[in-house]
Amino acid sequence: MKKLVLTGAAGRLGSYLRVPLSKMCETLVSTDIADGLGKLLPNETYVQADLADFAAMEAVVKGADMVVHFGAIVDEAPFETLLGPNLIGSYNIWESARRHGVRRVVYASSIHAVGMHPKTEAIGINAAHRPDGFYGLAKCFTEDLARMYWDKEGIEAVCLRILSCANVTNPRAVGSWLSYDDMIHLVERAIDTPIAGFSIIYGVSDNDRAPVDNSGARHLGYRPQDNAEQFAEEIYAKAGVLDPQDPANMCHGGPFASTPMGQSAMMALNLDTDDKGKD
Template sequence: MKDSVYPQKILLTGAAGGLGQVAARHLGRMLRRGDLAGLRMADINPMEEVEGAEIVQTPISERDVIFDLVEDMDAVIHLSGISGESDWASLIPSNLAATAHLWDAAFAHGTDRILFASSNHAVGMYPVEQRIDDTAAPRPDSRYGLTKAFGEQLGALYAVKTPVRSFCMRIGSCFAQVTARRHLKTFQSHADFLRMIETGLTADYRHEVVYGISDNDDSFWDNRNALRLGYTPRDKPQDFLAEEIDQTEHRLQGGEFPDLPLSRD
């Protein structure tokens, strides 16, 4: 299911993060080949220079800042935000307000689509014995997971009420290596992450939820919806094993997150 037009101008948020750097290098190569007309990269932290890209170092929780960043962009890859459990004082501006402002900005500026870095922690309270798919209702395992569930529902709402499309990626364990037993169920290689990004940029959809995993028949997650949209993972977690593997077993899919207490802010 490929769309007819590849986005020519892309905004990448969270470009200084681990996955942000992976995406930035890939998009930079596309820019140098002439496959993109423009690449804007934003993060609160310093970013690697990418030839031809516009680099904007700024906090993106402010509404006016986000509206400026989204202007003239055809697509947004939204990787920005706190990537683990935290308190509401930190999560509200970076994971909730910034995401809400982003969708408003995309609607205001006529941006076609947003690729949203959701997380497996949006569904982390499902038991490990239960296999779920894209239709599984959110069961967040943390405040962090709840912010990702919010982003998914935000995308669903705007896909119905505005022209903005949303591609929500429930990313599993996207690392260079498999370092824990749990990763055998949740791993996504960097190369497959980029393949998923390409699917989100090119597929024809309104609002979709997919799982960020590699080629793994034994995963917690049935990812046929991603395959239907054209995602073609090529890597298997067994090919990325580290020398030492954490053998901890967990009762719920979110790993250690479901057992984290809700501290008082």
């Protein structure tokens, strides 16, 4: 590829993606609302831009072969807060892609698009949308937007329903963990698979207790290597007995399923993010 665009490049996951993505293209254009990224890679340029600004996004996307769209507010928040970056921003990316002939958009969706499904149901990639808040609703919107642009305009899309990409610190993560290495592998396969069409795949490592089924997305070639079972005994011992009536324990969305709509749920996850960049 000549040009690859990465949105959310200053975020935690975007920071892990910059180096591997730079190896897949002649020019990596990283963008975020942050003032900068520090030292840039040899073939990387940085554009400070707001996802909600259509003209800015169109300028960034122009000439790109693909877009890796990881930019967003990554938490539950009031609808009005999420509207610009998480909904309008998605429209701006796909409409810019249409106008400039972008082949494919790889999108950081989330388990929260289906977060109210119970974990006792091993849901597959065709599970009905069942968001656990406004954040999950924005993921549903963007998945449907991506499907529409594939059906109507032929823009391929790979929607990565990431479960939890951080160090394992809680019982939920024993099943939902996506290691950083597997996350990079997942994005690489979403980019270099020859034909993607419209695809959904769960971003989860090869955990013994993974509560989702990726068998319907094997065409993407994602074969995770890490397994959170190594942490299970210690994590479960510390947590004690969990309440099976609590949606935070019973639902795929974890604390997002029990937190009131519009209120932050990230703190309840007790994430150990081992930050490479900035949130």
